[in-house]
Amino acid sequence: MTMTLINKSPQRIRHETRLRLLEVQAVKHITPLMLRVTLAGDQLAGFSSPGYADHIKIFFPPAGHKAVMPVLGPDGLAFPPDKPRPEMRDYTPRAFHAASTTLDVDFVLHGDGPASSWAAQAEVGQKIVIGGPRGSMIIPDAFDWYLLAGDETALPAIGRRLEELPAPARAVAVIEVASKEEEQPLRTDAQSEIIWVHRNGAEAGNNDLLLRRIEQLALPEGDCYAFIAAESSISKAVRDHLVGQRGIDGEWVKAAGYWLRGVADAHEPH
Numbered sequence: 560m561t562m563t564l565i566n567k568s569p570q571r572i573r574h575e576t577r578l579r580l581l582e583v584q585a586v587k588h589i590t591p592l593m594l595r596v597t598l599a600g601d602q603l604a605g606f607s608s609p610g611y612a613d614h615i616k617i618f619f620p621p622a623g624h625k626a627v628m629p630v631l632g633p634d635g636l637a638f639p640p641d642k643p644r645p646e647m648r649d650y651t652p653r654a655f656h657a658a659s660t661t662l663d664v665d666f667v668l669h670g671d672g673p674a675s676s677w678a679a680q681a682e683v684g685q686k687i688v689i690g691g692p693r694g695s696m697i698i699p700d701a702f703d704w705y706l707l708a709g710d711e712t713a714l715p716a717i718g719r720r721l722e723e724l725p726a727p728a729r730a731v732a733v734i735e736v737a738s739k740e741e742e743q744p745l746r747t748d749a750q751s752e753i754i755w756v757h758r759n760g761a762e763a764g765n766n767d768l769l770l771r772r773i774e775q776l777a778l779p780e781g782d783c784y785a786f787i788a789a790e791s792s793i794s795k796a797v798r799d800h801l802v803g804q805r806g807i808d809g810e811w812v813k814a815a816g817y818w819l820r821g822v823a824d825a826h827e828p829h
């Protein structure tokens with residue numbers, strides 16, 4: 560008898576850290592509060608983002624200032640001393656198109672914040688610097704099913720995962736957005752169930768709508784890999800429920816805080 564061992568361990572890939580000065584090629588609303596910014600430039604040659612939960616750093620120049628290319632030295636990033644320092648935030652490479660060397664980034668227009676404010680004013684021809692991704696996690700396609708849960712900041716990663724999962728895979732996605740208008744079409748070959756949760760006026764990052772909906776889910780049989788990305792405390796509450804009450808192996812739950820309510824530029828170790 561032969562036995563097949565199916566490897567379910569995530570694989571980490573490291574990439575050479577590169578900074579790239581890019582130009583806005585297109586700006587398009589996916590929904591009223593989700594803006595797709597397409598970045599282009601020769602410096603995208605060699606860009607690689609094999610993991611759906613990868614992130615790049617985007618360097619946002621202060622309003623009225625031009626993008627400045629930092630220098631990556633032995634002590635980290637150095638910025639020209641006579642220019643205001645840009646703010647850095649994490650974003651998901653939503654789609655890289657190698658043929659046209661363009662990169663799509665989907666921005667949630669949540670209100671105040673250097674990233675959201677930059678996106679809201681973004682125009683074709685503006686320059687912006689990106690760094691990374693520095694690493695990628697490759698999650699095997701060998702699980703019986705995948706749970707993808709999060710708020711709108713997770714939509715680029717969830718959208719990628721659904722697009723990248725092969726046909727026999729099974730996925731359940733539970734996505735919290737502001738309202739019905741914020742639902743977006745998601746392409747997939749997987750057997751998928753997509754559940755939208757609408758805040759309908761409830762405060763982003765301060766509600767239990769995502770958790771309550773997941774509590775009601777009848778979970779498919781078999782081994783599950785769960786990806787959760789949302790406001791930090793919501794992501795943690797969903798993780799605690801899945802591991803504590805639904806018996807999902809904690810090793811197979813990736814719960815990320817993509818933002819923290821009331822805190823600018825919040826950071827979690829990735």
Ligand SMILES: Cc1cc2nc3c(=O)[nH]c(=O)nc-3n(C[C@H](O)[C@H](O)[C@H](O)COP(=O)(O)OP(=O)(O)OC[C@H]3O[C@@H](n4cnc5c(N)ncnc54)[C@H](O)[C@@H]3O)c2cc1C
Nearest residue numbers: 614649650651667669672673674675819820821822823824
């Ligand atoms: C790995 C990773 C990938 C990410 N990918 C994406 C992505 O592809 N698209 C995307 O839009 N976001 C993404 N995010 C989230 C994004 O980095 C944060 O929302 C970030 O705080 C936005 O920066 P800002 O300058 O607009 O606001 P900040 O200056 O960081 O925050 C200002 C205020 O706004 C609040 N705030 C921040 N984000 C939100 C929000 N979404 N809704 C409501 N209030 C908010 C903060 O709590 C704070 O009070 C990702 C985060 C991580 C860690």
